[in-house]
Amino acid sequence: MEISAKEVILFGLSLLILFSIADQINKEMKDEISLPLKALVVKGELGGERNEENITKLVENANKVWQKANVSFGLTKIETVEINSDVINTALKGNGNVLADVSGYDSNAINIFFIKNMSHNGISFPEQKIVVMPDKTTNLEYVAAAHELGHILGLGHNAQEKYLMFAVCNGTAISLTETLDARRNAKTLLVGFNSHIVLPSTVVEFTVVGCR
Numbered sequence: 001m002e003i004s005a006k007e008v009i010l011f012g013l014s015l016l017i018l019f020s021i022a023d024q025i026n027k028e029m030k031d032e033i034s035l036p037l038k039a040l041v042v043k044g045e046l047g048g049e050r051n052e053e054n055i056t057k058l059v060e061n062a063n064k065v066w067q068k069a070n071v072s073f074g075l076t077k078i079e080t081v082e083i084n085s086d087v088i089n090t091a092l093k094g095n096g097n098v099l100a101d102v103s104g105y106d107s108n109a110i111n112i113f114f115i116k117n118m119s120h121n122g123i124s125f126p127e128q129k130i131v132v133m134p135d136k137t138t139n140l141e142y143v144a145a146a147h148e149l150g151h152i153l154g155l156g157h158n159a160q161e162k163y164l165m166f167a168v169c170n171g172t173a174i175s176l177t178e179t180l181d182a183r184r185n186a187k188t189l190l191v192g193f194n195s196h197i198v199l200p201s202t203v204v205e206f207t208v209v210g211c212r
Contacts, residue, residue, distance in 0.1 A: 033186045036109035036193070037073040040102075045085040048114035048135050052078050055114070061142030062149060065164060065172045069179040071186050073149060079104050081113075091132060092118055096125025099132070108193040110152055112145070124151035129189070139170050146172070154185035 039055045041048050050058075055078055063072045081104040090098045105111055112131040121137040121144040124130065131148040133141070143164065150165050155178055158165040162173045174182070 032070045032072060033183055033190070034072045034074050035186055035189060036076045036106075038076055038106045038109045038111050039078040040104050040111060040113045041078065041080045042083050042088065042113055042115045043080050044082055044088075046088045046115050046117075047083075048116050050114045050135060058142055058145055062146040065143065065146040066149070066174075066182075068174050069182050071153070071182060073110065076109060077106075083113075088115055091125075092123065096128040096130050099125070099130050100128040105130075110149070110189075112148075122148040124148040126152050126154065143170050143172060150174075150178070150182065153182040153189070155182055 037059060039059075041050055041055075056075060059073060059075045066072060081102060083099075083102055087098050087102070099105060099111070099113060100107075107129075110129045110131065112133060114133055114135065117134045117136070118132065120134075121139055121141075122131060122133045124132075129152060131145070131152060133145060133148065137144045147164055155165050157167045158175070158178070160166060160171075161169045162171040163178070164172050164174050165178060
């Protein structure tokens with residue numbers, strides 16, 4: 001089959017575009033984006049029992065998942081906080097504002113609250129930059145943490161099981177689109193910590209139905 005000069009030119013242009021896109025992606029991925037993360041262990045009736053060693057290990061393993069996107073979460077402080085059970089229950093019904101009013105909440109960091117138990121493996125409130133997790137999860141806890149942090153980075157659920165943002169599984173893959181979106185939103189968050197810019201709300205629940 002004879003190839004025309006026009007087809008050769010179009011093929012060459014396509015390759016140039018692909019190489020240009022690949023180069024842009026490589027440049028975008030070059031620098032690590034590190035976001036501050038504060039851990040708050042809730043005390044009281046619904047309080048959690050995690051310790052510093054457990055939380056540190058959890059964050060380290062969640063960072064290994066996000067390493068694919070060259071995004072990390074730096075644990076700045078671990079603090080215990082007394083929170084009334086009514087406040088916790090209100091938050092678990094979908095109101096993250098009540099936790100943003102708690103003494104110890106840091107508006108210049110992502111805040112992860114640890115409680116005794118809940119009906120999900122985790123819940124996130126992107127607008128308030130809050131994640132809530134139980135002492136024990138039904139799947140790999142560091143994957144659950146990485147998933148909820150993905151919501152904080154503006155990502156919704158992914159329909160494919162192999163991905164981190166799939167609603168009910170232990171996948172850890174992050175798509176190229178999710179990677180670029182997460183990095184862009186992470187940069188916005190860094191600016192927002194000082195200027196009170198917030199990302200739009202996204203899916204907040206980590207559903208555990210059928211999760212093994």
